[in-house]
Amino acid sequence: MTDSAPAFGVPPTVRELLCGAAPYGDSVHRDLRAYLGFVFPNLLVDDVRALHANVGGSWAMVEFLRGLWTATNRMFDDKRPVTRVECRAFQASLLCAWTELGRLLDARPAHDIELDWSYGHEDPLDNLRDRLTVLLAMLGDFNAQRLLRELLWRYARHAKASEGMLELYGAAFGCGLEDGAASCRTFPGTRLLDVIGPWRETGEACIEEAALLARGRIRETVQEAIAERKAQPSLREMMATARAVKDAPEPELAAPPEVPEGPGLVILASVAHLPGAARDGDVKVTANVASTPRGEFAPFAGKRWPLVSVGDLSAAREILVSEFPYAEGIIDAVLRDLVGRPHVYLRPLLLVGAPGSGKTRLARRLAEVLGLGLQVYSCSGVSDSTFLSTSRQWSTGRASVPLQLLKRLGLASACIVLDELDKAGTGTTNGSLLDGILPLLTDDSKRFFDTYVEAQVDLSGVSYIATANGIVALRRSHPALCDRFRIYAMPAPRREDLPVLLKGIVAEIRAERGLDERWMPDLDGEEAGLIEEHFQRGGSVRLVRRLVEAVVAGREALATRM
Structure with a gap:
């Protein structure tokens, strides 16, 4: 922007237009003339060389701005009102100017544009292109309306709370929810379409609903935290508990089982050579001492452990x-x-x-x-x-x-x-x-x-x-x-071993499920015959188990239908 006094008034910024403001003077040509005269004052006196310096030394951009300035000024005639034909011609000129400006600006690297945005430097030419996008969308141009979603998200991403962040995010959300569909609502007293207004209202309603939901969850979390804090003991109670724990006797490890009469072995003779104070066979080993090798094995050292006797x-x-x-x-x-x-x-x-x-x-x-x-x-x-x-x-x-x-x-x-x-x-x-x-x-x-x-x-x-x-x-x-x-x-199961094998597998499944024979009886002749049909000589026991599990599953499925 320039520091000079505005010649035709101060138009709203692109951010203000996206937040719901109407164009300056309630018309596109008045808004555009005010903007060009305010941002590029050299156009007022046709100072070509100064304008060339202001736009970075591009003669193509100078000719573009002069042409756009001329087309805008044609819309002002104090002797007669502007006809509908002239309005359509002006809209066609704006569309051509918007397309040409995009071609000139898109030649720059994208990271240059993002760098300007990140440091808060808005290029007047980028701002002009965004303004033309919004104004053409108000005139009903479909391509411009389609690009408003990207424009809204870009401005919302870089907005601050005091710069219409809520309105911009609301409009961006609403545009996404409506899939970019534009309404026929107009600004009061004009024929310009208020494309962004309905989007903003839809998006703000969704944001408000989400905020209420989040507020409820936060309230529940705070209430749970308060309740948990109240349930915690006070400092006095914690100090009393700490004193009681300190004065309480150290916990003792469980003593190993008594060694019965019969054969046995002394597995570990002694742990006296290891660092620590625990003694061999000492069952009163405190928890902190038991974390060392000496404390861990002291209760079992120097003792005779029983061997399992041979049974029947x-x-x-x-x-x-x-x-x-x-x-x-x-x-x-x-x-x-x-x-x-x-x-x-x-x-x-x-x-x-x-x-x-x-x-x-x-x-x-x-x-x-x-x-x-x-x-x-x-x-x-x-x-x-x-x-x-x-x-x-x-x-x-x-x-x-x-x-x-x-x-x-x-x-x-x-x-x-x-x-x-x-x-x-x-x-x-x-x-x-x-x-x-x-x-x-x-x-x-x-x-x-x-x-x-x-x-x-x-x-x-x-x-x-x-x-x-x-x-x-x-x-x-x-x-x-x-x-x-x-x-x-290890020999493979034979076909004649199948009945015994099936009985053992069913018993294993019963044990795994914690059932007795009443709830899961052995396979009957028909079920065993079904498995025998799929059994091959030298078959895998795992395969037989899978077949048994399939039969049991089928039995349970049929039982639920009875």
């Missing part, structure tokens, strides 16, 4: 063979080793078979039926030796998996199933599971050094059952590991 092997065989009739040879070989033993210990066992043949299920059931606590450890993808313990010098230090299992069970006997052993990583950058477990599979497990408790521990009561789909690669890369296992080929 005939009953165990009956249960296992009834569930796995096709693996009767493996079951007999495992149980034969326990004859005459005082406690349950299974020599390292490796079950090799096709996917879905039931290897892991058999390993789990062997441990469960014999009364051993169980941990299934997935070896697939393991590429370090953390199974064997991590030194306490690291913040993530922890005891070996077997020692953790024994401490959790309160026993000296347990079983670890090394599932998918053939899929363990073979790299040695962070240690190797396949190399590390070698001493655990021999008599060296009685003297295994755990780096977390920094002492020898007796893990000879832990049994290991591994599963694998194949051992050709394992024999080639780790022959010593394969030599330490008794290797058995």
